[in-house]
Amino acid sequence: MHGVWGSRWTFILAATGSAVGLGNIWKFPYITGENGGGAFVLMYLACILLAGVPVMMAEVLLGRRGRMSPIHTMQHMTEEQGAPKAFAGLGWMGAVAGFFILSFYSVIAGWTLAYVVKMAMGDFSGAGAEVASAAFSDLLGSPWALLGWHTLFMAMTGFVIARGVKHGLEDSVRLMMPMLFVMLLVLLGYALTTPGFAQGFDFMFSFDTSKLNSSSIVVALGHSFFTLSLGMGAMMAYGAYMPGKASLTKTVMTVAVLDTLVALVAGLIIFPIVFSNGMEPAAGPGLMFQTLPIAFGALPAGSLIGTVFFLLVVVAAWSSAISIAEPAVAWCVEKGISRGKATFAVCALAWLLGIGTVLSFNVMGDVKFLRGTFFDNLDFLTSNLMMPLGGVAIALFVGWFMKRKDVADEVRIKNKALFNVWMFVLRFISPLAILYIFVKGLG
Numbered sequence: 001m002h003g004v005w006g007s008r009w010t011f012i013l014a015a016t017g018s019a020v021g022l023g024n025i026w027k028f029p030y031i032t033g034e035n036g037g038g039a040f041v042l043m044y045l046a047c048i049l050l051a052g053v054p055v056m057m058a059e060v061l062l063g064r065r066g067r068m069s070p071i072h073t074m075q076h077m078t079e080e081q082g083a084p085k086a087f088a089g090l091g092w093m094g095a096v097a098g099f100f101i102l103s104f105y106s107v108i109a110g111w112t113l114a115y116v117v118k119m120a121m122g123d124f125s126g127a128g129a130e131v132a133s134a135a136f137s138d139l140l141g142s143p144w145a146l147l148g149w150h151t152l153f154m155a156m157t158g159f160v161i162a163r164g165v166k167h168g169l170e171d172s173v174r175l176m177m178p179m180l181f182v183m184l185l186v187l188l189g190y191a192l193t194t195p196g197f198a199q200g201f202d203f204m205f206s207f208d209t210s211k212l213n214s215s216s217i218v219v220a221l222g223h224s225f226f227t228l229s230l231g232m233g234a235m236m237a238y239g240a241y242m243p244g245k246a247s248l249t250k251t252v253m254t255v256a257v258l259d260t261l262v263a264l265v266a267g268l269i270i271f272p273i274v275f276s277n278g279m280e281p282a283a284g285p286g287l288m289f290q291t292l293p294i295a296f297g298a299l300p301a302g303s304l305i306g307t308v309f310f311l312l313v314v315v316a317a318w319s320s321a322i323s324i325a326e327p328a329v330a331w332c333v334e335k336g337i338s339r340g341k342a343t344f345a346v347c348a349l350a351w352l353l354g355i356g357t358v359l360s361f362n363v364m365g366d367v368k369f370l371r372g373t374f375f376d377n378l379d380f381l382t383s384n385l386m387m388p389l390g391g392v393a394i395a396l397f398v399g400w401f402m403k404r405k406d407v408a409d410e411v412r413i414k415n416k417a418l419f420n421v422w423m424f425v426l427r428f429i430s431p432l433a434i435l436y437i438f439v440k441g442l443g
């Protein structure tokens with residue numbers, strides 16, 4: 001019914017395109033800063049390894065076997081495997097989570113768009129911490145500007161989705177991902193020359209476990225799902241377009257390693273700049289926007305490099321946004337709605353909800369309930385509740401309710417011991433760890 005990726009590499013590119021995005025470059029550094037650094041990074045790495053990777057294999061496996069949108073795949077798989085009916089709801093939860101995530105993702109991606117223009121106009125040449133911070137507050141203080149950028153980004157996202165995942169996505173990702181990587185390395189080179197590098201490095205990698213508290217553990221877990229695009233159907237939807245013969249293990253590992261590398265490098269760029277300029281690591285969502293312009297301001301041809309860099313971040317966000325919407329759009333298509341109409345409906349709804357996030361940074365900045373602003377709540381609800389819950393369900397489904405033979409047929413791990421380790425982690429470690437952290441976080 002849907003297209004199939006050209007090869008295993010296309011899946012890797014698309015899945016990496018989904019995984020690598022604002023989560024790595026914007027969110028990871030700022031939540032690391034807010035949660036005290038090293039101990040948080042360690043927790044995050046543990047979550048990737050013990051929950052992220054095993055669940056990602058399970059999620060892609062389900063998609064590839066079901067070959068439909070997550071909603072239909074889960075309905076079909078639940079029947080095929082005779083699992084409790086509740087599992088069919090997993091696809092629905094994912095589609096709803098997708099709306100929520102897309103709504104705020106597009107707003108933040110809009111900030112990056114704004115920064116492309118600011119960079120190109122040379123706003124930051126020679127800029128220090130004050131100039132960079134003021135520019136950021138100005139942007140956030142203007143709801144109309146944010147709304148404009150949010151609208152533009154959502155339109156860009158809709159445009160590619162409407163063209164179809166294959167043509168819309170493959171071409172852009174193939175070119176941009178490697179470029180983003182190179183740019184990150186250039187910036188890392190700059191960070192290495194700053195006086196704060198050692199301090200930044202230390203902040204990220206010296207583990208002071210006394211700083212760990214249960215709320216930062218929940219954030220680490222939630223982020224490991226967010227950054228790998230797990231638990232809400234994006235990977236399941238992409239798995240559905242994966243060629244049957246490709247190796248699941250290798251593919252998933254490649255994506256997870258690339259994703260983690262990009263996040264760590266982003267942190268190694270941002271924190272040295274923070275410390276070299278006497279800034280606060282816990283500055284919150286503005287961290288990336290207040291630090292990177294300083295780096296560009298100091299580099300030769302910084303305005304040019306900065307423009308290209310923010311463009312690449314836009315592309316990384318773009319390829320992620322597409323995958324966030326894909327589960328809902330694919331479902332509509334299976335229901336007989338044209339891809340164009342489905343895209344419009346999904347994007348329009350998410351756009352509307354996005355207005356809440358736009359206002360969270362200005363007009364409604366003081367309206368706080370539960371976890372904070374409207375944006376804080378959406379972020380918490382999706383990353384820290386819905387995605388981990390989806391992850392547990394996926395782990396339980398494949399670990400306990402799918403016939404072992406079917407699982408083995410799909411993963412085809414030749415090494416028996418390795419297969420057993422994965423199954424053990426999936427059956428016991430991942431669900432228990434996620435549930436434990438989950439309950440602790442709610443308490």
Ligand code: PHE
Nearest residue numbers: 019021022023226227229234
């Ligand atoms: N993984 C993406 C990022 O890190 C965000 C994302 C979440 C994409 C959920 C798809 C699904 O930016």
